[in-house]
Each structure stands twice: as structure tokens, then as C-alpha cells.
Amino acid sequence: MTTSSMPRIDAVDHITLGNGLQVFVKQDHRAPIAVSQIWYRVGSSYEKRGRTGISHLLEHMMFKGTERYPEGRFSEIISRQGSRENAFTGRDFTAYFEILAADRLPVALELEADRMTNLDIRAEALSTERGVVLEERRLRTDDRPEGRFLERYAAIAEPGTGYAHPIIGWADDINAIDEGDLIDWYQKWYSPANANLVVAGAVDPDEVFGLAQTYFGMLQGSPAADPSDPPPLEPPGERRLVHRDAQSRLTHLRLGYRVPSFATAENEDEGYALMMLAGVLDGGEGGRLTETLIRRSRKATVINATYNGMTRLDAEFTIHAVCPDGHTDRLEESLRSQIARLRDELIPDGELQRTKSQLIADHFFNMDDIFNQAMQVGMLEAIGAGWETSSAFEHKVRSVTPAQLQEVARRYLKPERLMVGILCPADAGNEPL
Structure with missing residues (x-):
């Protein structure tokens, strides 16, 4: 692929790897910085009652380490690059990102590829993160009148959809999720075929595609799964x-x-x-x-x-x-x-x-x-x-x-x-x- 030295501001280069991972590159060479984001097509709207909050809880568990990079090692490596990383869960997606010097992009891709398929989900780590999530829920929702109101509002405004429950989940569901549930959720949704890699910044598309093939190309996993949405309902009136x-x-x-x-x-x-x-x-x-x-x-x-x-x-x-x-x-x-x-x-x-x-x-x-x-x-x-x-x-x-x-x-x-x-x-x- 030939890329222009001055790409259009709206230009995006795209390929799909053999395992289904889609890779998108958006060039911006004003500063020697790159942003790497892995988007998994799963969020709270994919959940059913009894398992609400599992996508967000799994996001927390993704920082608990793999056999190759035990807990804390991922963040330590990123920090040593002078970079930062984090994640967020939405109703329709879960995403993980790194912001780093453009020449350090391979480090981020290697780490993300490892935890895409090798996450170590343990009961002890889950117990810790469950407490963190419940405290987060208390601060953002349970202790705030606006939070309590918006949960009730969504439950009535979004009948029959996954938008009717909160992204963070109901407290009793969070307490009921065990490591087996998380492993099943991870294996179903966290695979190359259900993910998008987006890289923006001072990068060359051909080089990014080569790196994606190097770090992600050999990964296997479940095929892209169906969210199994119920048929949409007509709004039931005022x-x-x-x-x-x-x-x-x-x-x-x-x-x-x-x-x-x-x-x-x-x-x-x-x-x-x-x-x-x-x-x-x-x-x-x-x-x-x-x-x-x-x-x-x-x-x-x-x-x-x-x-x-x-x-x-x-x-x-x-x-x-x-x-x-x-x-x-x-x-x-x-x-x-x-x-x-x-x-x-x-x-x-x-x-x-x-x-x-x-x-x-x-x-x-x-x-x-x-x-x-x-x-x-x-x-x-x-x-x-x-x-x-x-x-x-x-x-x-x-x-x-x-x-x-x-x-x-x-x-x-x-x-x-x-x-x-x-x-x-x-x-x-x-x-x-």
C-alpha cells in the first residue's frame, strides 16, 4: 500500500487479518505520538439480568495479569515508556488504550495481544476487583440522587433492551458473578474476530499493519458472536x-x-x-x-x-x-x-x-x-x-x-x-x- 506523505484529515486505512481482527489507521504527523486502542464489540447492552455489570467487571480483571506479564507488570512496562494506559466500558463496547511515543507502539501491541487470549482470571483477584467495582458504584450512583434517578429513568425509558440496566451493573448481580462466569464471558467475546485495533498519530499504515500481523496474526479465538438482541419494541406511549x-x-x-x-x-x-x-x-x-x-x-x-x-x-x-x-x-x-x-x-x-x-x-x-x-x-x-x-x-x-x-x-x-x-x-x- 502506498500512503501519501500528507494524508487527508479524514483518511483512514483499513485491513482485516486472517483471524478476523480489523485494523484501522489514521495518520496525524503533527507530533511524534501514537494512540493505540483495542475495541471489543461487547458492553452492558449485551448482558442479561443476572449478569449485569460483567463487561465492566471483566475490564477491571484485564489489568490483573497473564502468565507472561503478572499483575502490575503491564502498567509498569507502559509507565517506563513514558506512556499511559487505561480502559472504559460502554453500553456497546469495551476499549483499552495506550498513549505513547510513536516509536514505542510495538510495546503496546505486544502487551494487548498477550492479554487478548492469555488473561489469568483468579478468584482472589476477582474478590478484590468486585470490592473496587461496588465502591465505584456506591460513589457514582448509590450515594448520588442524580445517579439513583437516572437508573430508574433508564429502566422505564428503555424497556426490553440492554440499555435498561446500568453499565456498572446491579449490585446483586455484581456480587453473584464468579470466576467461571468471567472466563465464559472472556472466551466468548475477547477474540480477534470480535475486536478492532485502531491506531492514530505519527505512524505509517504499512508499518502498523505489519506490527498487527506480527503480534495479533497468530492469535485464535471464538468467532464473532451474536449479541442476541430481542426484537425492537415500538415505544409504548408517553x-x-x-x-x-x-x-x-x-x-x-x-x-x-x-x-x-x-x-x-x-x-x-x-x-x-x-x-x-x-x-x-x-x-x-x-x-x-x-x-x-x-x-x-x-x-x-x-x-x-x-x-x-x-x-x-x-x-x-x-x-x-x-x-x-x-x-x-x-x-x-x-x-x-x-x-x-x-x-x-x-x-x-x-x-x-x-x-x-x-x-x-x-x-x-x-x-x-x-x-x-x-x-x-x-x-x-x-x-x-x-x-x-x-x-x-x-x-x-x-x-x-x-x-x-x-x-x-x-x-x-x-x-x-x-x-x-x-x-x-x-x-x-x-x-x-
Whole structure:
């Protein structure tokens, strides 16, 4: 393969090894740094009740060592290279990464190849990591009213899917998982055929492909497994959750509409349109929500709209607000009016162009970081949307029309797809909020 000395900013080189491992390379030669990421196509959405949290718990166990590199040795070697490493678990993937000098890339690949198939899962190590995970759950969720609320919200908003349970898992499931469960999960999902290697930075694609073949090419493992998702359910109509929490000092209102992701949309243009609609509502200080509900009417002290289309299953278009007086009825009415306006009126050209410019600027600012460049490729591949989605971003955003935005708002931002969640202090009582 011949590579240009000045590759396009959106160019990605790709091969698939004989064992099924996919390798993606994105060049950026501005600094002599490389990012290596291994993405396994498994996360909390692949889990069933009784085994929730097993993907995240296995992520912790991946740092407990192999026969060749016992516990602590992996991190010691990476540290001695002047590098750093970590991992993260999502709903649709588990990923491990190293950030290091480009000429030290072989070290990271050798270590990752070893623990892809040779992990040593022991009961003693599991006992330690189980305690770490339960403490993490306590700090992030059990001791925080917002965390307790969001778990309850997801359970109702995502019926029939793996998104209904938390990534970290339910506490009783975490306590029930044993080393046999982890070994089975590891052997089923951690194999070359179920993984993507993404390398970004000051690297040559041919050299990376050669290194991948050297360290990963001889590995064997299970074939890529089916996540066995149940058939998708139509949104069951408008739902409502009111969670009164003794530790909550503020009242939060959350409106979430079930919408397609980039992976599930019938037409990928719908994903860009939903992103644009969120930008119209929440375009910083100039967004409609800030202007009308914070500056003018003071019905909210904090407000934002988001669309995260980077999911394997359907996504959510969300508006979140903090209500200063605790009475959410007026705030909710105003938010519904803003959604109705998206359905009923074409967005003026000036407002649309401002939103497009902001989205494109934010995208390129984010892509200035080589870690984020690798993240974008890895995430798009993990959810099944394909890395090419990112390369088309600017063109797709500029191509969205007011009529497309209105059509998508009418199709998806309607009450039948709505989940309303309210978090309020326990002394709010039972009167209408």
C-alpha cells in the first residue's frame, strides 16, 4: 500500500487479518505520538439480568495479569515508556488504550495481544476487583440522587433492551458473578474476530499493519458472536417517572424521545437532522432554550438538549433542565411548546446557518486531538455505523434543509415516543409538579 506523505484529515486505512481482527489507521504527523486502542464489540447492552455489570467487571480483571506479564507488570512496562494506559466500558463496547511515543507502539501491541487470549482470571483477584467495582458504584450512583434517578429513568425509558440496566451493573448481580462466569464471558467475546485495533498519530499504515500481523496474526479465538438482541419494541406511549429523593436539593426535569441512532436510522441523514435540532435548541448562549427559558422567563437555571447518535440500538433525544422553584409543570409546558415549534415551523435560514457553523466548528475542534480521532473511528465501528460516517460529517451537516429538520421532528419528537422524568426533594409532597 502506498500512503501519501500528507494524508487527508479524514483518511483512514483499513485491513482485516486472517483471524478476523480489523485494523484501522489514521495518520496525524503533527507530533511524534501514537494512540493505540483495542475495541471489543461487547458492553452492558449485551448482558442479561443476572449478569449485569460483567463487561465492566471483566475490564477491571484485564489489568490483573497473564502468565507472561503478572499483575502490575503491564502498567509498569507502559509507565517506563513514558506512556499511559487505561480502559472504559460502554453500553456497546469495551476499549483499552495506550498513549505513547510513536516509536514505542510495538510495546503496546505486544502487551494487548498477550492479554487478548492469555488473561489469568483468579478468584482472589476477582474478590478484590468486585470490592473496587461496588465502591465505584456506591460513589457514582448509590450515594448520588442524580445517579439513583437516572437508573430508574433508564429502566422505564428503555424497556426490553440492554440499555435498561446500568453499565456498572446491579449490585446483586455484581456480587453473584464468579470466576467461571468471567472466563465464559472472556472466551466468548475477547477474540480477534470480535475486536478492532485502531491506531492514530505519527505512524505509517504499512508499518502498523505489519506490527498487527506480527503480534495479533497468530492469535485464535471464538468467532464473532451474536449479541442476541430481542426484537425492537415500538415505544409504548408517553411514560412518566417522579422520583422523590431525600438527598436531592434541586428539582430536575428530563424529557427524552426515542429516536434512531446513526446505526439504526433508515436514512443516515436523520441522524444529522436530529443533531441539528438539538443544536437549534441548545446552541450555547444563542440557543432557543437558553434565550427563552433562562434569560427571558427564568423558568430554568440550567438547561440543555442533546442527541447522542453513537449507539448500536436506538438513541434518545433529551432535554434536561433544573427548575428553580420546584414547579415543573410550567417548565414542562414551555419545553413541549419548543418541541412543537420544531414540528410546526421551518427553522429560519440565519438560525440554521449559525447552528451548522457551530456544529462543524465543534467537530473539527474535537478532531484536533489524536485520541478523539481514534475514538471516533473505534466507536463508529463498534456500533456498526462505519468510520466513513465521520468523514462525511461536514458535507452532511451543510446539506441538511429546513424541510428535512421539520420532517424528522414530526416523525420522532412526538408524545408517543416521550419519557418524562422528574427528580425532586422528598418534601415536595404529592401535589402536582
